[in-house]
Amino acid sequence: MLKAIFYKEWIKLRWYMLLALIVTTAVAGYCLLRADRAIELRGAGHIWEVMVLKDAVFIDLLRFVPLLAGILAALVQFMPEMQRKCLKLTLHLPCPQQRMVFAMLAAGVAMLVACFAVNFAVMTAWLSAVLPAELVTNVLSAAAPWYLAGVAGYLLAAWVCLEPAWKRRVLNLAVAALIVRAYFLAPVPRAYNDFLPWLALYTLALSLLAWISVARFKAGCQD
Amino acid sequence: MTAILECKHLTHYYGKRKIYEDLSFEVPRGRILGLLGKNGTGKTTTINILSGYLKPRAGECRIFGENIQTMAPSMRSRIGLLLEGHVQYQFMNIVQIEKFYSAFYPGQWRREAYYELMNKLRVAPGQMIARMSNGQRSQVALGLILAQNPELLILDDFSLGLDPGYRRLFSDYLRDYARAEDKTVFLTSHIIQDMERLVDDCIIMDYGRILTQQPVARLLGTLRRYTCRVPEQYVPDLPEEFYHPSVIRGRMETCSFLPPADVERRFAELQVPCTDLTSELMNLEDAFIGLTGKY
Known part of the structure; x- marks a missing residue:
């Protein structure tokens, strides 16, 4: 049954995920090309110095891209479920409803994480060729909360999207904006280092919110 | 069952x-x-x-x-x-x-x-x-x-x-x-x-x-539509067993599960000024409208 749910989510998300993969990798690649150009013009030593002394990471452009990718993934996945209350069909299937909802979220998160993993792999491969290991870690640690924000954005957008009442959706949206703020507090390397595992747990815990919306949908809540 | x-x-x-x-x-x-x-x-x-x-x-x-x-x-x-x-x-x-x-x-x-x-x-x-x-x-x-x-x-x-x-x-x-x-x-x-x-x-x-x-x-074998002539200004005030009585141009129409003989007797008891009382069985759509009314 879980395989069938993954199959349904795959049908909804496959083209979007391909697009998200191309766009996010292209933006990451553009950031790296800019850094490459700076190294060519000013020399690697100068760039290293700037990175150490001024906390520059050269991938600032990427900051909100994973968040946007996550939000759009949730919209692509859950808008068709809410269109004409299609979610009723899913919840009527002979499978525990919580398991089904979390399987849908797990499918979305898995595809998003796969997309982000490709981004990280590209960045790691290129940065390792031109920067020392410490600076590579600096750049990736600065990017990590942004990518976690992408997963959080996905889970929060799913929460908002699955909510059956518009007034509550607006309220959820405001709360979601405050929650997402936590991922962009300090855009400097290693700022989140000790906090990253907790931030990851906090991100996963956000998946519970979607069930609140589904429970409200099941209870017939409406404006 | x-x-x-x-x-x-x-x-x-x-x-x-x-x-x-x-x-x-x-x-x-x-x-x-x-x-x-x-x-x-x-x-x-x-x-x-x-x-x-x-x-x-x-x-x-x-x-x-x-x-x-x-x-x-x-x-x-x-x-x-x-x-x-x-x-x-x-x-x-x-x-x-x-x-x-x-x-x-x-x-x-x-x-x-x-x-x-x-x-x-x-x-x-x-x-x-x-x-x-x-x-x-x-x-x-x-x-x-x-x-x-x-x-x-x-x-x-x-x-x-x-x-x-x-x-x-x-x-x-x-x-x-x-x-x-x-x-x-x-x-x-x-x-x-x-x-x-x-x-x-x-x-x-x-x-x-x-x-x-x-x-x-x-339902279709018992519910009947009753029509009869009444004075133009007559305003029907019938008990609940008669559904949605209405008068249009001196013709009263209502529905009831009562058989024709009972309706005739009830109208007489209620002193409904009606003549030419007729009854007919209906299809489901008419029966539905008869029971729920047009409005």
């Missing part, structure tokens, strides 16, 4: 607006029961409660003896659900949707029943459901229910958006299937003509209450 579906003392409000209070009914095994009511009388509300997507303010519904709100997930495999407007996953095509659903009904899924219907549709296997007409979508939804082969079918306004041909096709196919396989069906439709061909029993709802629940054959 055992009741497959029973609702007891249902009460529901949207905010302060009462939909109904203390509503009770049951659907016996092997019967096709149609819920008839004007817009806003709570047909879809009842379907939503029955399918577990609305918690009533009070009362409970049981299907196969289990409370809907706490029903085990496996029980849902015995219930086929058709949503208003034949809603299905629009992003799938007919092959993908069959593949998806079949995984949930091992041992009971009848793939051939689905494809038998799909072959009549003449749609390309890769055509998305979103790009199909309402009629084609209704056949996909029906095909999926037939393949699921449930014991109980709950159908919400199955005629919505369908042209007469598809409506007839849907209701005939459903009726033959339900009768041949001894299925229990609970359905609503706003097109009463379709119901007459399809249902064994009917519940006619008015705002907040059930007007009558009985076999259609008995």
